[in-house]
Amino acid sequence: MITRRRFLADGAVVATAAGAKLPVWARVLNVARAAADPTAASPDLVEHGLLLGVDYYPDQTPESLWSEDARMIAEAGLTNVRVAEFAWSLMESSEGKFDFAWLTRSVEILHKHGIEVILGTPSAAPPPWLSEKYPEILLVNNQGTTVQPGGRRFTCPTNKVYRKLSLAIATEMAKTFAETPGVIGWQIDNEFTLQQWGRCYCKYCRTGFQDWAKRKYGTLDVVNQKWGTAFWSQVYTEWKQIPVPLPSNGDPNPGLALDYDRYQSYANASFAEEQLVMLRKICPRHFVTTNNVGAPLDTIDLRELFRNLDFVCHDNYPGFVQIFFEGGKMPPEQVATVVALGHDSMRSVKDGKPFLIMEEQSGKAGQSFFGPQPHPGQLRLWAFQAVAHGAMGVNYFRWDTAKFGAEEYWHGLLNHDRSKSPGFDEIVRTVKELKSLGKAGLESSYVAETAFSFDLDSDWALNIQPGNRKLSYAAQLMAWYGSVASANVGTDFIRLDGDLSKYKAVFAPVQYIVSAKQAENVRNYVRNGGVFVTSFRLGVKDETSQIVDMPLPGLLRDVMGVTVKDYVPIYTEKIGVQFGTELAGPDAECALWADLLTPQTATVLAKYTGAVYEGAAAITANAFGRGKAVYIGADVDAKSLARVLQALLAMSGSKSAFGAPTGVEVTRRQARAKEWVFVLNHAADAQKVTLPGKFKSALSGDAFDGSVTLRGFDAMVLERQ
């Protein structure tokens, strides 16, 4: 599990009915929702405007400044704000005593300046009176310690009192603002995945888990069989005996632990769903979403969380990546790849539908310490990168910079003294440029030739039992993604039981759990000509987290054409990998794991060297039907991995028409016959990109023939001539 803690440790709709004047470029969110099914997502019924805005905190700003703020926000070209997601204590000063008068006044002022409002429901941070009166709402972490109030996200997602009070304040807000001119939509809560400890282990979650297990399995006999409770005398005879995986002087049952992760995901998603059902009923004309943090934070199944929401939102802070990975030393080109992974994975949560950046870094990013100062050009570049990966809009975090509270170091568009920040003009320019792409550009579809499996079952199960202490699904996924991303052929994140047919190559590193449905889907994909590239630890387990009772790689053995003769966690051994002619290159080092392969029908692309594994097959390729299945049995070093995956990509026939050096990203978005090519230089130096023909800048109109040179940290949008 990658939690925020681990992450840190590792390094318009203006209601036209109400007579509001629409900005020329804005579009009316004309929603004719089917009232019969309030939970049903209505993406096709919703026409979103261009959402270019800023996160605004009237709750933290003297009222005397609200008009000036609204005027300046409008002058900056921003057309919406998100407000109130952390303002519970000002909206309900004691239980049932609601006051929305201040927020109503703020919304009116914003609306007068043509600014539309996204309201946040405030359940991410309950007021002190609430946790004082109902201490049972507090989250219990994975060590059994009750997390104390004073921060945020310290609450249990299952607790009924907390759910009731969260729904109550959200309902009062909804009733108050359902018809308020200028209000266009809702953000439920704030960053569900951001809990310091990821999951709650309290007594309410325990009961919730028992009920969930009952619904899932029906009888205790099935539970006992699926979890294998005969081991260590764990046979349950009553539902209430089922524990949660808290410290117990022995590792938890892996089946139970995996189901507990699934339960926690469900608990958070169903918490959000309660507010969604209410909002659909009371505010049928408004869109509803929530913001989240993209991969590699992974404690909630985001497909589950966003299933009935209108579109995906996430928060984009390259500065966080800069601060927390590799001690702040990660070069900007590499930061960009981690950020790209976040965008690609979030876009894929709703299968490619354009997403919104609800919080975009607008300056120095810091809480108790500052992150690196963005270089001139980088704020613009990062916003364009989000759009290059499928965003339909960007909201900057935040308008002003807080003069009090835990985020005084988090810089907004205004400095502490309300002067314009160093990035202000750059943001104004960016917003203007993004608007010029119009609705068609910002809502076009991202083009992907390849896909990555993002398999939470494998991720969670490997976190429970990594095999080798250092083996991590998220780290493998990031390494593989980084190796493939530089080919600039576009990458989606999919589930192996989803539609794979449009991809030339599908990558599935450490797919530890493989279901029968996934195996059959992959089999058909390869049979029909797809290239499937996977790795060590393939198909070791089934969905209950039991080891399969067949030779590895289990259900996909026929497709891969190999048997895993033995598998070896690597600690001190020096093991190399020597490549054959197809993948010719310098020998690789094998780091954490070696699956020793015996080919059945596959051919050998690389062999192990050193120790007793000398000569065993390390990488194989199997012709299966019209496609190919490649098994990378060794955890090869980063350089070799990149070389191998790039070679396999080329074999799949996937190739970018653009020649871009390292550090330059090229992505494509299409709408009908039109295509926008985004060229992003994440390096500080100028870089030259070769172009397949004549292009014109969609932003400046400049023409380019065969190549274009970008300044350091520059972003361009090109159209073919």
Ligand code: GLA
């Ligand atoms: C997030 C939150 C914001 C703010 C920013 C900056 O991701 O949603 O409330 O805390 O980060 O840290």
Ligand code: ZN
């Ligand atoms: Zn709980």
